[in-house]
Amino acid sequence: MSEPRLVEVRRNVLKQNDVIARSLREQFRFAGVFVVSLVSSPGSGKTTFLEKTLTQLQPRYRVAALVGDLATENDAARLARSKAPVKQITTGTLCHLEAAMVQNALQDWDLHQLDFLFIENVGNLVCPSSYDLGENLRLVLMSVTEGEDKPQKYPTIFNSADVAVITKNELSGVVEFDWDAARKSIESVRPGMKIFRLSAKTGEGMPEYLDFLSRQLAEQRAVVHS
Amino acid sequence: MHELSIAMGIVEAAMDEARQRNVQVSAVHLRLGALSGVVKDALLFSYEVACQDTPLEGSRLLIEEVPVMVFCPRCKEKRVLQSVQSFTCPECASPTREVLQGKELEVFALEVEE
Numbered sequence: 001m002s003e004p005r006l007v008e009v010r011r012n013v014l015k016q017n018d019v020i021a022r023s024l025r026e027q028f029r030f031a032g033v034f035v036v037s038l039v040s041s042p043g044s045g046k047t048t049f050l051e052k053t054l055t056q057l058q059p060r061y062r063v064a065a066l067v068g069d070l071a072t073e074n075d076a077a078r079l080a081r082s083k084a085p086v087k088q089i090t091t092g093t094l095c096h097l098e099a100a101m102v103q104n105a106l107q108d109w110d111l112h113q114l115d116f117l118f119i120e121n122v123g124n125l126v127c128p129s130s131y132d133l134g135e136n137l138r139l140v141l142m143s144v145t146e147g148e149d150k151p152q153k154y155p156t157i158f159n160s161a162d163v164a165v166i167t168k169n170e171l172s173g174v175v176e177f178d179w180d181a182a183r184k185s186i187e188s189v190r191p192g193m194k195i196f197r198l199s200a201k202t203g204e205g206m207p208e209y210l211d212f213l214s215r216q217l218a219e220q221r222a223v224v225h226s
Numbered sequence: 227m228h229e230l231s232i233a234m235g236i237v238e239a240a241m242d243e244a245r246q247r248n249v250q251v252s253a254v255h256l257r258l259g260a261l262s263g264v265v266k267d268a269l270l271f272s273y274e275v276a277c278q279d280t281p282l283e284g285s286r287l288l289i290e291e292v293p294v295m296v297f298c299p300r301c302k303e304k305r306v307l308q309s310v311q312s313f314t315c316p317e318c319a320s321p322t323r324e325v326l327q328g329k330e331l332e333v334f335a336l337e338v339e340e
């Protein structure tokens with residue numbers, strides 16, 4: 001055997017995922033569907049928030065959802081109450097969704113029939129950050145019961161997201177949630193990030209968020225058609 | 227923890243490159259960004275597991291940590307962040323969100339033997 005030598009290869013480890021995500025994003029654009037993914041810790045309120053979102057958008061828009069879960073189909077059953085098409089992606093031991101799973105799940109759906117598609121990721125603030133799903137908007141949720149410094153503890157996922165939603169707001173008095181501290185914490189890991197403060201339970205703050213989504217869809221379509 | 231699936235991706239990429247060149251890999255050089263979402267120690271541990279029963283068994287994973295580089299809109303310069311918890315320019319304290327570097331998860335080079 002000869003002496004070891006160094007060869008440069010420069011290979012992106014997540015290339016496969018990125019290639020699929022790019023192709024998904026292209027498909028979404030072509031179909032005119034706006035895709036939102038949701039990430040948070042387990043129990044922050046993704047499914048509750050998503051059920052509310054689907055129900056309230058339905059009169060005006062065609063909506064659907066994919067939901068990632070380690071083992072159960074409970075979340076899919078809850079979301080199906082909105083009457084929107086919902087599909088479960090069971091990830092088994094995998095703690096995050098990957099672009100290929102989204103691609104598989106969408107195989108028998110006609111994206112042209114949709115205005116919005118939502119993707120609930122597995123409850124986890126670490127692993128999903130590395131995987132692009134082709135979404136147009138990544139939304140990170142935190143609830144007022146989790147403490148104000150979540151963004152500082154999980155800077156990578158907050159930095160990878162486009163919008164933050166602080167939910168369970170009707171409990172903020174009870175838990176003495178410090179809104180200023182939370183906003184500073186988000187601002188320090190993602191300057192300028194848009195923040196919505198709402199309660200999926202009482203519905204307060206939902207209209208502002210839904211208006212924002214409508215505008216995002218309109219903007220995306222304006223870009224595609226220009 | 228997703229470091230095991232990342233480690234398996236690294237091993238696969240290295241094996242593929244080694245096959246094409248018909249060489250043995252003794253070490254993998256990885257560039258790991260501070261915003262890659264991957265934890266170095268967990269990855270080192272997972273790498274050993276991922277190498278088991280593959281041609282890479284016994285090889286080393288050498289990790290070069292890549293800090294986050296941003297563009298400061300005020301200084302109009304590239305700046306290296308001191309911490310991923312604070313996206314502000316280390317010189318002028320302006321907030322900045324334009325990330326130029328720090329998401330890398332890249333098999334950069336291989337140490338090989340013929």
Ligand SMILES: Nc1nc2c(ncn2[C@@H]2O[C@H](COP(=O)(O)OP(=O)(O)O)[C@@H](O)[C@H]2O)c(=O)[nH]1
Pocket residue numbers: 040041042043044045046047048049123167168169170171198199200201202
């Ligand atoms: N008080 C209150 N509870 C909520 C709200 N949203 C969700 N929850 C509760 O939080 C728990 C976890 O919610 P879920 O939607 O399953 O969270 P997920 O794990 O992120 O999908 C459930 O008991 C919900 O009823 C809210 O706005 N206010």
Ligand SMILES: [Mg+2]
Pocket residue numbers: 046047075120
């Ligand atoms: Mg859920």
Ligand SMILES: [Zn+2]
Pocket residue numbers: 298299300301302315316317318319320
């Ligand atoms: Zn500066």
